[in-house]
């Protein structure tokens with residue numbers, strides 16, 4: 137029997153569409169991504185684009201002062217790269233992380249103040265009974281009290297812990313002494329979200345993770361300590377508050393139960409990652425110390441302080457607004473908005489974007505790990521997942537095509553007749569490519585050029601591409617039927 141998808145597939149195949157898959161590819165594998173400046177490393181997100189190539193494309197297709205529009209802005213690379221070269225970005229995303237980043241980097245902070253506030257919060261957290269009972273041990277080499285960095289948890293039991301002794305410097309993994317996961321019962325706000333509502337979560341996940349509420353992504357003691365940190369950040373009265381919230385967002389996912397253990401052979405007992413873009417209920421995982429993670433997120437190599445210093449050298453100071461009416465008076469606009477509704481108020485010379493890749497990555501749902509905190513931090517960061525353009529159990533492929541068509545038509549309406557839409561697309565599902573194909577066709581637009589750029593981002597190996605090559609990007613130049621669509625002339 138044919139599944140729904142097969143039937144749909146057949147429908148597409150019968151339709152006489154120009155197949156993106158079969159389209160001639162201009163190979164520009166000589167385009168090399170440069171090392172990402174630290175300002176782009178702070179926040180985890182999937183499918184971050186190569187900033188220098190993005191900038192090159194903007195530069196080649198616009199002149200100074202031109203307006204550049206990105207309806208799916210993600211971590212706001214279009215915003216920052218446009219600012220860097222004197223173009224005026226208008227970017228939109230329904231994910232509030234975009235607005236948070238643009239606001240964060242628009243401000244000049246007092247770095248010493250950030251350090252001082254962070255040190256005070258960390259010191260306070262470290263004197264709580266919960267911390268002392270959960271994350272402090274006696275170094276087996278020098279016999280002084282030191283912080284446990286993490287537990288290796290097997291079937292909910294923290295069997296081993298690791299630390300780097302702050303006195304003698306020894307890195308030790310040994311049988312865990314504090315095997316309980318008891319919470320402290322601090323009377324603090326904890327996030328509430330029924331994970332049963334999320335399409336990427338099934339009943340076996342909920343059973344394995346221990347319950348429906350999103351707090352179950354963390355152990356009890358970690359959720360208590362995170363709530364403690366969050367409450368302390370919320371109390372900050374100065375502008376440095378945003379910088380400390382950024383540190384919180386940098387690490388909160390790394391303290392969930394979704395962090396896989398590295399093999400013992402790798403000899404990296406102090407590190408883990410949430411590498412795969414999916415919710416994971418693992419049999420064994422690393423439970424990381426949230427306070428140590430927070431410390432790293434402030435003072436570490438890619439921590440907030442380094443991100444802010446990098447912003448200072450990489451970008452000019454900019455002013456932004458969240459209202460298109462201000463476009464003439466600011467350097468850029470960021471909209472926390474459904475792009476289907478962005479239809480007037482500006483005239484971009486170029487649209488450059490990295491749209492949702494069909495079903496490949498569930499951006500909205502995965503981002504709840506951050507956004508449940510962010511929207512409580514400040515209600516301006518509201519989340520509305522219903523508006524997301526995506527394919528999953530709740531959003532059909534038909535709705536994806538319809539909605540992508542709507543956004544493309546809006547872009548067409550906004551652009552000058554010879555304006556171009558340049559987009560990347562990553563998916564190893566034929567279905568996703570065909571959905572995009574249809575949306576382009578239904579918008580009465582043409583793919584003028586397709587280029588392939590093999591990139592060097594090992595971290596993006598899970599973002600699939602049409603030919604199964606993970607680490608690559610396809611760029612499409614799309615426009616009206618005017619065949620001067622040179623996306624990239626080296």
Ligand SMILES: C[S@@+](CC[C@H](N)C(=O)[O-])C[C@H]1O[C@@H](n2cnc3c(N)ncnc32)[C@H](O)[C@@H]1O
Nearest residue numbers: 184185208210211229230231474475490524525
């Ligand atoms: C592939 S990601 C872009 C990632 C980006 N390249 C980066 O560097 O971070 C697609 C983005 O589209 C956003 N999105 C999905 N539906 C949307 C909608 N209706 N309106 C605006 N943004 C939407 C998602 O939140 C996600 O950030």
